[in-house]
Amino acid sequence: MTRFYSPSRSRLQALILSAVVVLLGQSAAAQMVGQKELPSDGLDLVERGGEQIPLNLVFTDSNNQPAPLANWFDDDRPVVLALLYYRCPVVCSVMMERMLESFNGFDYQVGQEFNVVFVSIDETENPTIAGAKKQEILADYVFGAGTEVQDNWAFLTGDTESVKQLADAVGYEYRRLDNGEYAHPVAFTIVSPTGTITRYMYGYEYPSKQMKLALLEASEGKVAKSLGDRVLQFCFRFDPTEGAYTLQAMRVMQLGGILTMLFLITLIGGFLLADRRRKRRNIDTNAHTSDADTGPAGLDRLGANMGHES
Numbered sequence: 001m002t003r004f005y006s007p008s009r010s011r012l013q014a015l016i017l018s019a020v021v022v023l024l025g026q027s028a029a030a031q032m033v034g035q036k037e038l039p040s041d042g043l044d045l046v047e048r049g050g051e052q053i054p055l056n057l058v059f060t061d062s063n064n065q066p067a068p069l070a071n072w073f074d075d076d077r078p079v080v081l082a083l084l085y086y087r088c089p090v091v092c093s094v095m096m097e098r099m100l101e102s103f104n105g106f107d108y109q110v111g112q113e114f115n116v117v118f119v120s121i122d123e124t125e126n127p128t129i130a131g132a133k134k135q136e137i138l139a140d141y142v143f144g145a146g147t148e149v150q151d152n153w154a155f156l157t158g159d160t161e162s163v164k165q166l167a168d169a170v171g172y173e174y175r176r177l178d179n180g181e182y183a184h185p186v187a188f189t190i191v192s193p194t195g196t197i198t199r200y201m202y203g204y205e206y207p208s209k210q211m212k213l214a215l216l217e218a219s220e221g222k223v224a225k226s227l228g229d230r231v232l233q234f235c236f237r238f239d240p241t242e243g244a245y246t247l248q249a250m251r252v253m254q255l256g257g258i259l260t261m262l263f264l265i266t267l268i269g270g271f272l273l274a275d276r277r278r279k280r281r282n283i284d285t286n287a288h289t290s291d292a293d294t295g296p297a298g299l300d301r302l303g304a305n306m307g308h309e310s
Helices: 011-023 091-104 127-138 147-152 160-170 208-218 227-235 249-294 296-309
Strands: 058-060 066-068 079-084 115-120 153-156 187-191 197-202 236-239 244-247
Touching: 079 091, 079 160, 079 208, 091 115, 091 127, 091 208, 115 127, 115 160, 127 153, 147 153, 187 208, 197 208
Parallel strands: 079 115, 115 153
Antiparallel strands: 058 066, 079 187, 187 197, 236 244
């Protein structure tokens, strides 16, 4: 296979690359999130959901500094973890482009609600190569490439042993081919803030809503920014048969029941409050009338009425 690499970032290029993937038989046609798309030479991805990844592994970041994997895991933010390689001519380039499009499509920001860690499976790649890819990708990130994003979107390289340990932990099989390229699954993982694997995402299409739901799930709702996020988390559940987050009818019915109860409570409460205010106004009016009748003017009117009657 002829290696090619270009810094062009247009969507047209991504579409062309997707077509090349199909024409070259590099993998199956693009699929929706959750549908397995694996290479044809026997490699597999063994899902290890619920298992812990080794956060003590040390890689090298794009600034050529030692980078413990634990640096990108804390008590709040989930992590998008992808094993790939930066000089990949087709598959990995398309994956990174599509991930960027997904991140650009919702309001969660790298470094605030979630982190991203890319790890190269090619031990010959170095921090210079990783840094060039990082600049290329971050140039089109809608939230910019400030310090917060730079620090929390990692492009790592490492030795064969460290990469292999991480790949084994997530069940990711890969193999170097005779032409120097790599065969590998088209997939990445969503990991909880404490390093537990929560979800796998497959193929080349990562709808922003699906990505957001996966991050909500991984954080157990901690990254929710609004009531709308809470509703999403409540009403959508991952459906293994569909390979995606789908709207759950029972959840919608439960939410509808809760909203109906709240509406009725508010309505009845409003009626009771209005009735109490009406009664209070009547009491105040009667009291004012009584005071008027017993005051000097009231007594004069009363005396005049009595004189008229006599």
